[in-house]
Amino acid sequence: MTDQIKPGEKLIDRFGRTVNYVRISVTDRCDFRCVYCMDEEMKFLPRAQLLTLEELATIGRAFIELGVDKVRITGGEPLIRRNVIKLFQDIGQLPGLRELVITTNGSQLPKLAQQLKDAGVKRINISLDSLNAEKFKRITRTGNLKDVLAGLQMAMDVGFERIKLNTVILKNRNDDEIIDLVQFAIDRNIDISFIEEMPLGVIGDHDRAEAYYSSDQIRVDIEKSMTLIPTTESTGGPSKYYKIPNTETRVGFISPHSHNFCDQCNRVRLTCEGKLLLCLGQEHSVDLRRVVRGNPGDMDRLKQAIRDSMTIKPKGHDFNLEAKPIILRHMSVTGG
Ligand code: SAM
Numbered sequence: 001m002t003d004q005i006k007p008g009e010k011l012i013d014r015f016g017r018t019v020n021y022v023r024i025s026v027t028d029r030c031d032f033r034c035v036y037c038m039d040e041e042m043k044f045l046p047r048a049q050l051l052t053l054e055e056l057a058t059i060g061r062a063f064i065e066l067g068v069d070k071v072r073i074t075g076g077e078p079l080i081r082r083n084v085i086k087l088f089q090d091i092g093q094l095p096g097l098r099e100l101v102i103t104t105n106g107s108q109l110p111k112l113a114q115q116l117k118d119a120g121v122k123r124i125n126i127s128l129d130s131l132n133a134e135k136f137k138r139i140t141r142t143g144n145l146k147d148v149l150a151g152l153q154m155a156m157d158v159g160f161e162r163i164k165l166n167t168v169i170l171k172n173r174n175d176d177e178i179i180d181l182v183q184f185a186i187d188r189n190i191d192i193s194f195i196e197e198m199p200l201g202v203i204g205d206h207d208r209a210e211a212y213y214s215s216d217q218i219r220v221d222i223e224k225s226m227t228l229i230p231t232t233e234s235t236g237g238p239s240k241y242y243k244i245p246n247t248e249t250r251v252g253f254i255s256p257h258s259h260n261f262c263d264q265c266n267r268v269r270l271t272c273e274g275k276l277l278l279c280l281g282q283e284h285s286v287d288l289r290r291v292v293r294g295n296p297g298d299m300d301r302l303k304q305a306i307r308d309s310m311t312i313k314p315k316g317h318d319f320n321l322e323a324k325p326i327i328l329r330h331m332s333v334t335g336g
């Protein structure tokens with residue numbers, strides 16, 4: 001039995017922040033092995049530990065009934081999970097949902113973009129760190145640039161309302177491509193966000209402190225040849241946005257190191273094994289898999305567990321690139 005949606009119910013934490021956004025990771029697996037995200041040899045979770053698509057849809061529904069109106073499906077690579085479109089269809093039709101969005105590496109979009117759009121996805125984020133096939137391969141280890149570009153083209157063809165590129169810049173790796181990537185976005189009337197690398201999980205490839213390339217530096221680089229006009233636009237999240245005059249393109253910066261954004265945090269994350277993480281940079285969590293598996297069909301119990309979790313949402317993260325990673329889970333587990 002489900003209790004009624006209490007009109008106007010909201011999830012509010014003990015610091016007065018309203019949580020209206022959940023990011024759901026549907027798998028820790030991926031067809032790529034990006035150097036900042038994964039180790040070359042990764043051990044993935046046994047399938048039995050993953051939430052089923054039905055469990056994911058139930059938890060998504062519980063959040064929406066609690067006032068969450070934005071859901072992002074992510075991973076790992078969400079589009080390699082078998083039958084994942086069913087999850088988009090189930091969540092996409094829930095009353096109260098304002099936005100269903102996805103973050104993807106783009107490799108499966110040639111075959112799935114249309115189905116995503118039909119399921120109600122309006123905006124899509126595609127990760128792209130290089131326009132050079134060799135460099136792209138070095139960063140993603142197993143990815144092919146041409147598949148991602150074909151995926152992006154398909155996303156443009158099916159006509160999502162907005163497409164945004166997500167780019168992680170690493171010093172001496174792809175910092176020479178910043179302008180080319182922005183121009184690439186301008187030419188296609190799409191947006192681009194630059195994300196500072198975060199110390200999540202142990203990666204063998206590079207020293208994160210040495211590879212750090214700040215958002216401020218990226219902005220300086222862009223402003224050598226383009227004008228960036230700050231906007232007050234906000235997604236209620238960590239991105240700061242700028243417009244480039246006479247273009248449709250917005251340039252975003254996600255800067256966990258150089259600009260702390262925790263005081264406005266409006267989100268929580270569900271890992272693919274059902275852990276509700278209250279902060280990307282801390283370990284505070286609640287095991288929602290135990291709640292859904294232990295009490296099948298009991299929506300009240302699930303919703304109460306989510307309400308209760310608000311009391312342990314921490315004030316903020318304290319990322320430190322110099323220290324050994326204190327957060328041992330990789331971004332692919334957390335859901336980026
Ligand atoms: N596979 C999908 C993709 O790559 O878009 C979705 C999951 S991925 C973990 C989500 C985003 O997290 C990507 O844009 C990726 O670049 C970013 N990311 C992964 N590891 C990161 C890290 N250590 N620091 C900052 N961003 C990271």
Ligand code: SF4
Pocket residue numbers: 030031032033034037038075076077105127331332
């Ligand atoms: Fe896969 Fe995305 Fe992580 Fe790259 S960033 S390894 S595409 S999950």
